[in-house]
Amino acid sequence: MNLKKEFIDYFVKNGHVEIPSAPLIPENDPSVLFNTAGMQPLIPYLMGKAHPLGKRLCDYQKCVRLTDLDSIGDKTHHTFFEMLGNWSLGDYFKKESINYSFEFLTKVLNISIERLAVTVFEGNGDIPRDEVSASIWESLGIKKERIAYLGVEDNFWIAGETGPCGGDTEIFYFRSNEEIPEVFDPKDNRWVEIWNNVFMEFNKDENGKITELPQKNVDTGMGLERVVAVLEDKTDNYETSIWKEIIAKIEEISGKPYKGNEVSMRIIADHIRTAVFISADNAGIKPSNTDQGYILRRLIRRAIRHAKKLGIDTNTDWMEGIALEVIKKYEDYYEEIKNNQKVVLEVLKNEGIKFNRTLEKGLKEFDKLLKNIKGNTIDKDLAFKLYDTYGFPIELTEEMAKEKGLKVDTLGFKEKFKAHQELSRTSSQGKFKGGLASQGIIETKYHTATHLLNAALKVVVGPNVHQKGSNITSERMRFDFSCDHKLTEEEKRQTEELVNKWIIDDIPVTMETMPKEEAVSSGAEAMFIEKYADIVNVYSIGDVSKEICGGPHVKRTGELGKFKIIKEEASSAGVRRIKAILE
Numbered sequence: 001m002n003l004k005k006e007f008i009d010y011f012v013k014n015g016h017v018e019i020p021s022a023p024l025i026p027e028n029d030p031s032v033l034f035n036t037a038g039m040q041p042l043i044p045y046l047m048g049k050a051h052p053l054g055k056r057l058c059d060y061q062k063c064v065r066l067t068d069l070d071s072i073g074d075k076t077h078h079t080f081f082e083m084l085g086n087w088s089l090g091d092y093f094k095k096e097s098i099n100y101s102f103e104f105l106t107k108v109l110n111i112s113i114e115r116l117a118v119t120v121f122e123g124n125g126d127i128p129r130d131e132v133s134a135s136i137w138e139s140l141g142i143k144k145e146r147i148a149y150l151g152v153e154d155n156f157w158i159a160g161e162t163g164p165c166g167g168d169t170e171i172f173y174f175r176s177n178e179e180i181p182e183v184f185d186p187k188d189n190r191w192v193e194i195w196n197n198v199f200m201e202f203n204k205d206e207n208g209k210i211t212e213l214p215q216k217n218v219d220t221g222m223g224l225e226r227v228v229a230v231l232e233d234k235t236d237n238y239e240t241s242i243w244k245e246i247i248a249k250i251e252e253i254s255g256k257p258y259k260g261n262e263v264s265m266r267i268i269a270d271h272i273r274t275a276v277f278i279s280a281d282n283a284g285i286k287p288s289n290t291d292q293g294y295i296l297r298r299l300i301r302r303a304i305r306h307a308k309k310l311g312i313d314t315n316t317d318w319m320e321g322i323a324l325e326v327i328k329k330y331e332d333y334y335e336e337i338k339n340n341q342k343v344v345l346e347v348l349k350n351e352g353i354k355f356n357r358t359l360e361k362g363l364k365e366f367d368k369l370l371k372n373i374k375g376n377t378i379d380k381d382l383a384f385k386l387y388d389t390y391g392f393p394i395e396l397t398e399e400m401a402k403e404k405g406l407k408v409d410t411l412g413f414k415e416k417f418k419a420h421q422e423l424s425r426t427s428s429q430g431k432f433k434g435g436l437a438s439q440g441i442i443e444t445k446y447h448t449a450t451h452l453l454n455a456a457l458k459v460v461v462g463p464n465v466h467q468k469g470s471n472i473t474s475e476r477m478r479f480d481f482s483c484d485h486k487l488t489e490e491e492k493r494q495t496e497e498l499v500n501k502w503i504i505d506d507i508p509v510t511m512e513t514m515p516k517e518e519a520v521s522s523g524a525e526a527m528f529i530e531k532y533a534d535i536v537n538v539y540s541i542g543d544v545s546k547e548i549c550g551g552p553h554v555k556r557t558g559e560l561g562k563f564k565i566i567k568e569e570a571s572s573a574g575v576r577r578i579k580a581i582l583e
């Protein structure tokens with residue numbers, strides 16, 4: 001069974017519109033490194049903005065969650081996963097939502113009702129106990145003993161600290177061959193959560209204050225990997241059809257069977273799959289020592305270390321075969337996986353070569369230490385040496401230490417690392433302030449300024465300038481664009497002047513919704529056209545600029561203040577980067 005297809009077909013049949021998976025690396029949202037849930041790109045619409053495709057949506061969304069990084073190696077955790085989701089944006093609420101989930105599970109997937117149990121929100125001082133959901137479940141045939149009421153910790157959902165939120169009802173499946181207990185105990189881990197229906201009717205602000213949203217929404221998320229394991233009756237996710245070819249490839253390359261080598265094989269499989277998705281994203285992430293690039297580096301290097309444990313010759317291009325299996329599995333669903341295959345393979349190969357140069361020496365250094373160590377803690381100087389000289393991410397050193405029953409002075413390492421960073425002035429402080437969830441006035445202004453800068457560069461530098469990326473914090477905007485030369489002082493001055501002229505002209509900013517083709521043929525600019533849904537929002541700033549964009553934007557350019565370029569530098573080959581502020 002093709003679960004993604006069954007899911008989308010079912011919800012489309014029930015009046016939902018399929019939306020494309022948002023990119024794994026969120027655009028214009030510096031508050032998170034990766035998309036962690038299907039609802040994340042929908043936050044503005046959950047808050048009340050009209051979605052161009054209507055009030056009932058569904059999709060499958062690429063997600064990366066790093067909270068589980070240490071658990072990778074067990075049977076059920078993954079750093080990357082796909083989330084199936086359906087949404088009501090101020091349309092249906094609890095009754096229909098629960099009905100849809102129940103029907104999909106029991107009628108489409110043919111899951112026996114005997115194996116299902118649910119939790120509902122027990123309420124707190126502000127929000128009443130959710131008897132409504134409980135009685136809907138009962139009316140569908142879920143017995144009282146299989147309905148558990150839980151508190152804020154378990155049954156109130158919010159992405160991070162602020163934003164749209166609400167009580168939820170979670171659906172569990174009894175994943176064991178043992179006898180199914182009559183009474184559902186959510187702490188009994190033979191019951192696994194498979195689907196979460198959040199009733200998003202509130203907003204939580206920065207002060208923790210909860211207010212009602214202008215509309216009552218439903219946000220659901222179902223973990224694809226888990227449900228596939230359920231359908232295929234496996235207790236080890238890595239034994240399902242999702243991983244079959246990938247694990248087989250690792251067995252082939254290492255010449256070892258999965259049985260007996262599960263932990264390393266699962267880590268390699270999981271980490272290479274995630275590395276493929278991160279490096280395939282159009283944001284162009286490369287392994288580095290900060291942000292997403294550091295996560296990518298950590299994943300690849302940890303996979304390499306485990307490959308070495310399995311006896312794989314890591315001096316070869318061993319990752320390629322595994323990555324190709326991953327690509328084969330997903331290329332029909334995600335365009336960037338198909339289009340950026342070459343980039344992905346290059347990233348893996350180059351990072352492999354880089355780490356291999358020092359890996360052997362680093363491992364020797366580590367062994368030497370094991371012989372001489374007094375006490376049971378690896379001190380900060382050695383941890384730093386392993387990082388700085390041999391390229392061992394601190395987490396890798398920690399893992400290796402743990403295998404030998406040792407600890408690492410990670411705190412000391414971090415202090416040393418910070419001192420070193422400040423010394424080389426590479427600190428990227430302030431990066432994670434702001435963000436989409438708190439899209440404030442200043443971020444909105446920078447959004448509009450980004451469009452003006454894009455338009456000004458086309459006038460001053462030439463029509464071949466195209467946006468390659470952008471990033472906004474409450475302190476500044478960053479704009480990457482195609483250009484074959486360093487901007488001259490004169491070009492920078494003219495660009496700045498033009499943007500400021502348009503600001504003084506106080507031009508109105510308007511928005512229209514139209515089919516994507518119409519937008520493109522009317523000359524609207526778009527960064528990655530294939531990524532947008534069929535119906536798009538087009539923002540125009542007088543005759544100056546016309547772009548496909550999710551917004552938000554100011555009403556008139558006069559609101560922006562004074563625009564100033566603070567830096568112009570190379571970003572990558574053929575791409576320049578401007579940092580600018582509004583004063």
Ligand code: SER
Pocket residue numbers: 036037038039085157196197198219220221222
């Ligand atoms: N946002 C909820 C979750 O991630 C439901 O989609 O579980």
